[in-house]
Amino acid sequence: MPTKNYSVTMSNPVIPFYQPSDKLLVCSKDCYQYDTEGKRYLDFDSGVWCTNLGHSNDRIIRVISDQVMFSIHQGYRFRNKAAEQLSLELLDILGMTGGQSVFLSSGSEAVNLAITLAKRFTGRTKMLKMELSYLSAFGHGQIADSNTDLLTVPMNNQEALMAIDFAQIAAFVFEPGTSFGMVHFPSGEFIGEIVRKCRDNSVLLVADEVTCGFGRTGKWFGFQHYNFIPDMVVTGKALGNGYPVSAVSITAEMAKLFEQNPFRYAQSHQNDPLGCAIGLEVIHTIQDEDLILKANETGEYFRNKLEQLQIKYPEKVKDIRSRGMMLALELLPEINGELINNELFEQGFIVGFRNNVLRFMPPLNLQQKDIDLMIDSLDSLLTA
Numbered sequence: 422m423p424t425k426n427y428s429v430t431m432s433n434p435v436i437p438f439y440q441p442s443d444k445l446l447v448c449s450k451d452c453y454q455y456d457t458e459g460k461r462y463l464d465f466d467s468g469v470w471c472t473n474l475g476h477s478n479d480r481i482i483r484v485i486s487d488q489v490m491f492s493i494h495q496g497y498r499f500r501n502k503a504a505e506q507l508s509l510e511l512l513d514i515l516g517m518t519g520g521q522s523v524f525l526s527s528g529s530e531a532v533n534l535a536i537t538l539a540k541r542f543t544g545r546t547k548m549l550k551m552e553l554s555y556l557s558a559f560g561h562g563q564i565a566d567s568n569t570d571l572l573t574v575p576m577n578n579q580e581a582l583m584a585i586d587f588a589q590i591a592a593f594v595f596e597p598g599t600s601f602g603m604v605h606f607p608s609g610e611f612i613g614e615i616v617r618k619c620r621d622n623s624v625l626l627v628a629d630e631v632t633c634g635f636g637r638t639g640k641w642f643g644f645q646h647y648n649f650i651p652d653m654v655v656t657g658k659a660l661g662n663g664y665p666v667s668a669v670s671i672t673a674e675m676a677k678l679f680e681q682n683p684f685r686y687a688q689s690h691q692n693d694p695l696g697c698a699i700g701l702e703v704i705h706t707i708q709d710e711d712l713i714l715k716a717n718e719t720g721e722y723f724r725n726k727l728e729q730l731q732i733k734y735p736e737k738v739k740d741i742r743s744r745g746m747m748l749a750l751e752l753l754p755e756i757n758g759e760l761i762n763n764e765l766f767e768q769g770f771i772v773g774f775r776n777n778v779l780r781f782m783p784p785l786n787l788q789q790k791d792i793d794l795m796i797d798s799l800d801s802l803l804t805a
């Protein structure tokens with residue numbers, strides 16, 4: 422296990438905006454993370470749903486080593502080949518050939534920029550999202566009482582949809598499957614209806630693919646489970662496989678609108694060549710290693726295993742939800758899920774947990790034997 426030495430003190434000098442676990446991790450490699458004692462944890466959360474290729478993937482290490490020799494950062498005033506090539510290839514897999522992209526660092530920045538574009542293109546201020554969706558840590562997409570421009574519709578609720586005045590909305594920001602919301606997917610019928618209303622009322626469609634993108638749901642992008650092409654797509658997280666790079670991609674039609682009504686937007690790390698070189702390697706690795714197919718096959722195997730637990734423990738397991746390698750097992754309210762999740766961690770498995778739901782979003786190249794290990798532990802914890 423390779424490690425790096427830092428002088429760490431007992432008290433934590435990092436601001437605890439988020440309640441951190443006491444566990445100090447020192448190495449992350451492939452599907453595993455390691456603590457200071459060398460104990461290994463199978464990471465079913467891919468960090469924060471970022472490492473679709475596994476932590477410190479060898480191809481990503483190589484492309485970082487190569488790219489840093491030429492350029493990490495050069496300033497957004499200059500064109501660079503990595504950004505232009507990534508934009509072309511990203512637009513191709515999005516089905517938006519002929520459009521344009523810009524590259525930033527985090528998903529939140531990209532969501533905010535897409536919303537800014539939507540507001541300018543439509544002259545409207547309201548946005549619509551589905552309940553349970555998470556869009557941004559700050560700004561236009563932040564879930565906050567003060568953000569009165571962000572309207573919410575409950576998922577799959579046609580009646581609530583009827584009450585919304587689409588004529589005042591700039592864009593529907595669509596998260597095709599929610600990680601923060603513990604793995605829920607909207608029905609094709611519901612999304613079909615929203616898309617129809619958006620198109621009838623000149624409301625733009627923005628797909629937030631920050632967590633569903635790059636094979637997570639068994640297709641390149643989560644919106645591809647539905648029958649439409651968005652006007653804009655936001656990507657992040659897995660685009661950099663753990664390195665902070667995000668993107669806003671727009672169709673050729675939106676690019677024309679921007680040309681007619683341009684505005685200045687600049688961030689220090691906009692279109693940085695290092696992030697873009699990594700993004701390209703992520704796309705090529707998914708292609709070369711057939712990881713979309715693999716996500717479907719392994720996801721089906723995983724779902725089967727979870728369903729067997731549901732059959733075995735009907736008095737404990739309430740629901741199984743999944744699409745590709747985005748899975749959840751919901752426990753009945755009377756079961757102490759927190760205890761089960763803590764025990765899983767003690768036994769070496771990092772699993773997402775909230776509202777009595779165990780969430781699994783592991784690297785797409787996870788092996789079946791690793792799923793078996795976690796399922797065996799979960800089985801014995803459910804027996805107890």
Ligand SMILES: Cc1ncc(COP(=O)(O)O)c(C=O)c1O
Nearest residue numbers: 527528529555556557596631632
């Ligand atoms: C769907 C979705 N969009 C946007 C974001 C924001 O991305 P970031 O945390 O990189 O700013 C997240 C983060 O979890 C997310 O899940």
